[in-house]
Amino acid sequence: MERISIGPPDGMRIAVKDCIDVAGFSTRLGSRALADTPAAERHAAVVQSLLDSGCRIVGKARMHEFAYGVTGVDSGGRGPLNPLFPDRIPGGSSSGSAAAVAAGEADLALGTDTGGSVRVPAACCGLFGIKPTFGRISRLGVTPAISSLDCVGLFASSMPAIRSAMAALDHTFENQVCDVRKVARLQVRAEPAVQRAVDEALESTALEVTPASLPSFENAFEAGLKIIAAEAWQAFGRYADDPRIGPDVAARLRAASQVGADELVEAERTRERFTAEVAALLQSVDVIVLPTLPDFPPKRSEIGDARQLVGITALTRPFNVSGHPALSVPLLTPDGLPVGLQLVGGKGDDARLCALAARLEQLVPCIIRPESE
Numbered sequence: 457m458e459r460i461s462i463g464p465p466d467g468m469r470i471a472v473k474d475c476i477d478v479a480g481f482s483t484r485l486g487s488r489a490l491a492d493t494p495a496a497e498r499h500a501a502v503v504q505s506l507l508d509s510g511c512r513i514v515g516k517a518r519m520h521e522f523a524y525g526v527t528g529v530d531s532g533g534r535g536p537l538n539p540l541f542p543d544r545i546p547g548g549s550s551s552g553s554a555a556a557v558a559a560g561e562a563d564l565a566l567g568t569d570t571g572g573s574v575r576v577p578a579a580c581c582g583l584f585g586i587k588p589t590f591g592r593i594s595r596l597g598v599t600p601a602i603s604s605l606d607c608v609g610l611f612a613s614s615m616p617a618i619r620s621a622m623a624a625l626d627h628t629f630e631n632q633v634c635d636v637r638k639v640a641r642l643q644v645r646a647e648p649a650v651q652r653a654v655d656e657a658l659e660s661t662a663l664e665v666t667p668a669s670l671p672s673f674e675n676a677f678e679a680g681l682k683i684i685a686a687e688a689w690q691a692f693g694r695y696a697d698d699p700r701i702g703p704d705v706a707a708r709l710r711a712a713s714q715v716g717a718d719e720l721v722e723a724e725r726t727r728e729r730f731t732a733e734v735a736a737l738l739q740s741v742d743v744i745v746l747p748t749l750p751d752f753p754p755k756r757s758e759i760g761d762a763r764q765l766v767g768i769t770a771l772t773r774p775f776n777v778s779g780h781p782a783l784s785v786p787l788l789t790p791d792g793l794p795v796g797l798q799l800v801g802g803k804g805d806d807a808r809l810c811a812l813a814a815r816l817e818q819l820v821p822c823i824i825r826p827e828s829e
Contacts, residue, residue, distance in 0.1 A: 457517050457552055458515055459514065460478070460481065460515055462478070462513040463507050463512035464510055468620070470563070470564055471517045471553055471562035471565040471566070472500075473516075473519050474517060475519060475523055476566055476599075477496035477499060477599075478513060478516060479497060479498050480495050480496070481495055483599060485519065486521045486549075487521045496597070500598055501595075501596040505624050506624055508624070509624035511564075515556060517536075517567075518535070518536050519551060520535070520548035520549035521701060521705045522701075524549065525704060526547070526549070526576060526768045527548050527759055527768075528552075528554075528577060529759060531704040532702070535551055536552045537559075538555065538580060539555055539558040539560075540558050540581060541582065543757070544580060545755075547578075547581065549570075550567030550611070551577055553566060554580070554581040557611045558582060564617045564618070564621050568606055568608055569776065570684055571684055571772065571773040572768070572769040574587050574611065574784075575784040575798060576768055576772060577611070578611055578748070579748040579749050579753070579796025580753040583611050583786055583824075584611070584613070584615055584784065584786060586609050586610050586806070586809070587776070589805075590605075590779030590803075592607075592804070593609075593625050593626060594608070594625075595607075595608060600687070602691075605687070605776040606776075615810060618813075619810050629807055632811050633811060634812050634815040635808070635811070636808065637664055637742060638665075639741055639743045639744065640666055640737055640743075641658065641665050641666065641745050642744055645770070646747045646750040647750065650747045650751060651747065653789050654787070654795065657797055657823075660820050670733045671733060672733055675729075676727070676777045676778065677770050677773050677777075679727055680723075682720060683720070688708070693712070696713070734775075738780075742801075743801050744799070746771055747797065747798060748784040748798040749796055750767065750770050750771055752794070771798065781802075781804075781805060781809055783809045784796040786823060786824035788823075
């Protein structure tokens, strides 16, 4: 993390992902190709809102180059350490933001989530991480400027910090008492030990849990890959042959250039269909529950070709396609491994998700909590 200090010395400490503008500092998106980028002239809207609420910016956090990677570790093995689980990847692309909070260098961090890039690092690093409803939080001053998937999101080690920051970023956000009674346990493909951790956490609550499915779930994942590829090529394709960018990102960009118009039309049809399926399910339950990751975070020494690990986002990416808010709650298995419990709510129901997460924080014994507690 590039250390800086802006704001009152006693304010909540905030780390900012390097695709979000901080006035006086270059926004480099984790890329050597942008090393000579001029300093931003003004703060991104989210940064200004947090400063206005009395927070202190303490650093620009590292990230997977161009936010186009899921591991947080480049092809040379470089990337932030996962502070709580050092043999595991920190998760991408908001790796540095998650690592800063997990290491105690920040109380809260800003990240961005286009296919899971807040929720995945949160699950890997043992943190709470929220992707708000698409469009709820301003992206003014965030790169890329245009996206149909991306949301500014938040990391913290406890829910009070998340709720406080959400209120600062959106003045319509109000804390509420948890009124969630019935949840849908989405049936998805995931490792049995991960599924078991999620189900055991739910068993320690008084929630009514009903199994459910979304017929277009896996198609929505594929649609998300097509859409993000097309938008990444539009934003960063000019760097595909730049020798300064990492080979993993270069290869993904070149592949992105091959997404055809017909594929995008079909992806948008899937988006519409899947969004309707999620909305219909949420008519009969308060919240949808599923794992954040389909497996435990990969070991850092075993990631090989990072492009082959895009399946890490199999359970997060569909909700970028639909635009629904989603929040990852950190669980610890008896074997000492991190698991994310993902909550998904109706559009605009961010406060309700936060209320449920705060309730789970109080009730569930295997929640990962800061050592200071």
